Amino acid sequence: MEQKRTVLVTGAAGFIGANLVLRLLKDGGWDRIIGVDSLNDYYDVRIKAYRLDRIASEAAGHPDTEWVFVRGNIADKDLVMSLFVQYRPAVVVNLAAQAGVRYSISHPDAYIESNLVGFFNILEACRRSYDGGASGVEHLVYASSSSVYGSNAKVPYSTEDKVDNPVSLYAATKKSNELMAHAYSKLYDIPSTGLRFFTVYGPAGRPDMAYFSFTDKLRAGEPIKIFNYGQCLRDFTYVDDIVEGLVRVMARAPERRTGPDGLPVPPYAVYNIGNSHPENLLEFVDILQQELVAAGVLPADYDFEAHKELVPMQAGDVPVTYADTSALEREFGFRPSTPLREGLRRFARWYKDFYL
Numbered sequence: 253m254e255q256k257r258t259v260l261v262t263g264a265a266g267f268i269g270a271n272l273v274l275r276l277l278k279d280g281g282w283d284r285i286i287g288v289d290s291l292n293d294y295y296d297v298r299i300k301a302y303r304l305d306r307i308a309s310e311a312a313g314h315p316d317t318e319w320v321f322v323r324g325n326i327a328d329k330d331l332v333m334s335l336f337v338q339y340r341p342a343v344v345v346n347l348a349a350q351a352g353v354r355y356s357i358s359h360p361d362a363y364i365e366s367n368l369v370g371f372f373n374i375l376e377a378c379r380r381s382y383d384g385g386a387s388g389v390e391h392l393v394y395a396s397s398s399s400v401y402g403s404n405a406k407v408p409y410s411t412e413d414k415v416d417n418p419v420s421l422y423a424a425t426k427k428s429n430e431l432m433a434h435a436y437s438k439l440y441d442i443p444s445t446g447l448r449f450f451t452v453y454g455p456a457g458r459p460d461m462a463y464f465s466f467t468d469k470l471r472a473g474e475p476i477k478i479f480n481y482g483q484c485l486r487d488f489t490y491v492d493d494i495v496e497g498l499v500r501v502m503a504r505a506p507e508r509r510t511g512p513d514g515l516p517v518p519p520y521a522v523y524n525i526g527n528s529h530p531e532n533l534l535e536f537v538d539i540l541q542q543e544l545v546a547a548g549v550l551p552a553d554y555d556f557e558a559h560k561e562l563v564p565m566q567a568g569d570v571p572v573t574y575a576d577t578s579a580l581e582r583e584f585g586f587r588p589s590t591p592l593r594e595g596l597r598r599f600a601r602w603y604k605d606f607y608l
């Protein structure tokens with residue numbers, strides 16, 4: 253029987269994962285898409301259910317692609333192994349993780365479980381996919397983060413820079429993922445690409461992120477805290493741009509080669525994916541305000557100034573994130589380009605439809 257060409261996406265009910273699955277369904281080309289997600293309650297699970305509903309409706313219109321959703325935890329090794337044996341994915345995209353910098357201070361265990369144990373299980377399953385001479389996994393793509401740059405002073409951040417000084421456990425787990433992937437690429441010739449995402453935003457995004465939580469708070473008439481007195485620069489990246497980058501990268505795995513010692517040269521790559529255009533936090537809040545009013549989320553006479561608190565920096569946060577994306581541009585002919593106003597407009601409209 254012919255093998256069904258399968259892609260496995262972990263974190264498929266998550267913000268980026270769900271958008272990726274929608275795009276893969278629209279593009280076609282896969283016989284089967286397997287989505288795995290534990291549906292944890294780190295944030296409002298209704299948003300995860302909403303994303304899964306959207307995927308189900310999209311999948312209904314694409315009968316050539318089988319969509320399979322598995323609710324499960326990637327820290328469960330037996331589950332991960334059995335999924336790989338049953339479905340034999342050609343491409344694996346690991347997006348399941350405990351995200352967020354601040355939560356890693358109050359809930360460190362969640363990061364070890366999902367980001368280290370979970371990622372290790374994915375690597376082991378990739379390794380075992382070649383057992384018995386099987387063609388196995390052709391490409392493992394996984395989410396890293398701009399947080400690996402810690403408080404590096406040199407900007408823009410380049411993948412050539414040293415990233416040995418994480419300032420949060422979250423960042424430490426993401427850097428560890430890159431190190432683990434390198435070792436497994438070298439040892440077992442697993443083609444792997446890590447993508448360091450820079451502050452991703454968009455409709456049905458993560459409620460723990462500033463643009464979303466600011467919106468919730470302003471609606472509730474609560475003050476919003478603007479850290480580092482607004483003197484933060486963030487490279488905001490619209491989710492469709494991230495998905496475009498993911499799709500292009502998925503299609504081209506780092507090449508397998510043999511080195512002069514007769515051993516594999518690790519087919520390993522890491523790229524930044526960000527807007528390369530950092531915005532000042534105060535300007536960002538200003539655009540968000542305007543778009544929330546334009547979308548009808550907040551009234552035109554809302555007293556924004558009365559709801560802003562300028563406060564010092566928080567532990568684990570960094571003052572600047574700014575991506576050098578020249579490598580991605582050179583090798584994949586792509587750079588994120590959605591303007592912040594456009595992206596926030598789409599978020600504000602979605603928010604209105606979802607909550608009001």
Ligand SMILES: NC(=O)c1ccc[n+]([C@@H]2O[C@H](COP(=O)([O-])OP(=O)(O)OC[C@H]3O[C@@H](n4cnc5c(N)ncnc54)[C@H](O)[C@@H]3O)[C@@H](O)[C@H]2O)c1
Nearest residue numbers: 263266267268290291292325326348349366395449451452
């Ligand atoms: N959104 C950003 O700005 C950003 C920036 C840098 C890196 N990232 C990384 O990108 C990836 C996706 O992020 P996102 O913003 O979509 O986050 P998200 O929280 O919306 O999605 C992650 C999904 O993974 C699931 N999950 C968590 N642990 C799991 C486990 N052990 N087993 C199975 N499922 C599990 C969650 O239920 C969630 O639905 C993550 O790895 C994150 O660290 C995101």
